């Protein structure tokens with residue numbers, strides 16, 4: 001279980017963007033996170049992905065509290081969660097061929113030997129043809145690059161996926177394809193999902209339940225309803 005308990009977080013301790021928010025993603029559960037622009041959904045998603053240290057509150061993974069964030073998080077906890085962001089170009093090193101981009105987490109965790117085979121499998125899974133694996137980000141479309149970013153997020157077989165507006169800039173058929181990839185992965189592995197979106201319809205179809213983050217109110221902060 002991935003548990004966020006009484007999280008207060010933001011970019012200025014005097015004015016947090018989320019305050020005292022609790023959210024749980026059960027094993028195998030898909031939870032949608034909705035809310036108006038700027039209310040702190042991405043901030044909360046980054047806390048859930050161990051990429052942003054909250055000012056207060058706890059994140060507990062399978063009963064173990066998280067004590068370090070980003071590169072200071074223990075590897076076992078860091079690799080338990082895969083993340084896909086809205087804008088693939090901001091999360092992809094422009095110098096890397098797509099094959100190396102997908103393999104990044106494998107290399108970073110000392111699993112270089114299995115990288116080539118795993119990248120081939122992942123490319124098939126997300127629908128990237130072998131010729132695209134040789135290209136760099138500026139030589140592929142946004143949808144193709146997002147497929148590579150999803151493959152990268154799946155490369156270490158995470159037990160949870162955090163998808164922050166993963167499909168917001170994609171057309172309907174690419175959206176359906178990527179949601180299908182995530183759902184097949186979850187069926188095979190029992191992974192849980194936290195999916196941030198503005199699209200209530202998409203979350204309604206995709207997730208077991210959806211929670212709404214309300215806008216931050218000074219002194220009260222954002223909360224779930």
Ligand SMILES: Nc1ncnc2c1ncn2[C@@H]1O[C@H](COP(=O)(O)OP(=O)(O)OP(=O)(O)O)[C@@H](O)[C@H]1O
Pocket residue numbers: 011017035036037038039040041042043044
């Ligand atoms: N790195 C940052 N430094 C300072 N303020 C930030 C930073 N990132 C986000 N914010 C601010 O925090 C607030 C919440 O942003 P966040 O991106 O979490 O909201 P959101 O609900 O995901 O918005 P959207 O739906 O528009 O993506 C916003 O007011 C935003 O301007």
